[in-house]
Amino acid sequence: MAKNFLQNPSKLSSTECSKSLLPVQDALYVLSGKWKLPIIIALIHGNKRFKELHREIKGITAKMLSKELKELEVNTLVKRTVYDTIPVSVEYELTPYGTTLDEVIMALRDWGLKHRQKIKDRK
Amino acid sequence: MAKNFLQNPSKLSSTECSKSLLPVQDALYVLSGKWKLPIIIALIHGNKRFKELHREIKGITAKMLSKELKELEVNTLVKRTVYDTIPVSVEYELTPYGTTLDEVIMALRDWGLKHRQKIKDRK
DNA sequence: GTAACCGATATACCAAAGTATACCGATATA
DNA sequence: TATATCGGTATACTTTGGTATATCGGTTAC
Structure with missing residues (x-):
């Protein structure tokens, strides 16, 4: 596992920590948006067509489905x-x-x- | 390490995968917002006062700093x-x-x- | 009494993200 | 000719997130 800078901050310089900011934000950006994760999870169990995704992911509009798929495609996470x-027919x-x-x-x-457990225990 | 459902989907049912959606979204939610990460990283190397954070985190307004700190506090990630x-003086x-x-x-x-490397190589 | 310090909050505004709804082009079937 | 399918796009709107700027309350120093 990579260096644990939160639990051993003393071993790392401040600049070294700050260098992590951008990559972390990049990763978060790739997963950002309300529907990225539902789409990825829907695609885990096999390829799906546009309409299948639309049916399977409750509440998503065609516009958002199209837009999010496009972003995933640009980042080469999904192939069309x-x-x-x-x-x-179009398969993703x-x-x-x-x-x-x-x-x-x-993670x-x-x-x-x-x-979730922590929040639950608090009540 | 926990079960790897993206690379071994066949071993997991669809419902088991879907159960991951909410927790993942919870975790993302805790880190959501433009300034959460910068604040967390700023606090890694030691406790900081409001003004110190304000100075250190370039571009943040007092309003956003206050708001994001409050959210981190609600989730007990930060203590005030x-x-x-x-x-x-107020220490975070x-x-x-x-x-x-x-x-x-x-992760x-x-x-x-x-x-970042992949995007770079593509150019 | 007035200016300054700290840790904010209030108000107004602006921009990004997401929704609702209608519609498109290509092709087939009735 | 009309209707349906698939895979979207276009337009208008609402909601959420973030910014800018002014101000507050409590206290001390001048």
């Missing part, structure tokens, strides 16, 4: 493939690079679970 | 202590619970660094 069936899939988000997502999930 | 010096510190964010932040940083 057009098949010239009739009518046309998580790229191998997309699956590298797993460590981040699991977030583990902390999130503990946090 | 008032000393009745004259004039009054990262709680032990706050430092448990380290794994999340490091984000590591992925973010790789992502």
